[in-house]
Amino acid sequence: MENHNISDIIESYLKQILAESQQVEIRRAEIADQFNVVPSQINYVIKTRFTIQDGYVVRSKRGGGGYIRIEKVKLLDNLDFIDSLVSAVGDQISRHDSLAVVRNLFEAGTINRREANIILAAINKDAINTGSREMDERVRAAVLNSILDHLRYES
Template structure:
């Protein structure tokens, strides 16, 4: 695989895995093999998977350690899986950063779960400017509360 100018190794690994996922709903990889392929340390593969293949972005990741260990990445379709809203709500918990909330809203839009207008209104409601508090922890807690409320509404609206 040829290195693209201006791309870092994480972007390249992400693109490679997404290219595989474009052909199938899931992929099983061995961390060491992918690290060898890209001439990087295995922890770089962990970093890419933990930051780029999250539930907020529509991926479930499972791993098995040991000699026959693997990492399985699976695309999930939010429209066909109401349990996914419950999973997202559980994942949000009592606090969420603006960046993670954006990823959730973006995935909901990409999967046609919400319209562009609904996504934009949600983003406006959970933005740093709208919440307007000088305490980051309180801001993230308020954001989690608002986003959870919206997801709960969607859960019952779409069922």
């Protein structure tokens, strides 16, 4: 064990559990005690070794009954396509350009017709109406980027 970094050991331990099931739910303080490290070390391992790019979704709940849940997910094959759409969306996007993004997702087979219609309803000018065109475009971009982020993996 002395040849291994403690972060590697904690990562290996968690991945061993994940090999047996699709998700693990841990309490940060308990794992820190188990490996005789500070809780922030557990945060570091989770933030750097269990990312969406690596095929993991991490959710946490704070407080007395808090936990950290790490779930192994299947990444989609077309991540480069989704990444290019995220770049195209940026921090704000016009209604016209957002329709093109949804059309591209549909035509690529990433989403079906029903999902496309739901997304279109969520980014519709009637749904996003702040009174400021610039703010509408920012909200629309945030919605689309959130959707694209979720399309990166399948549960």
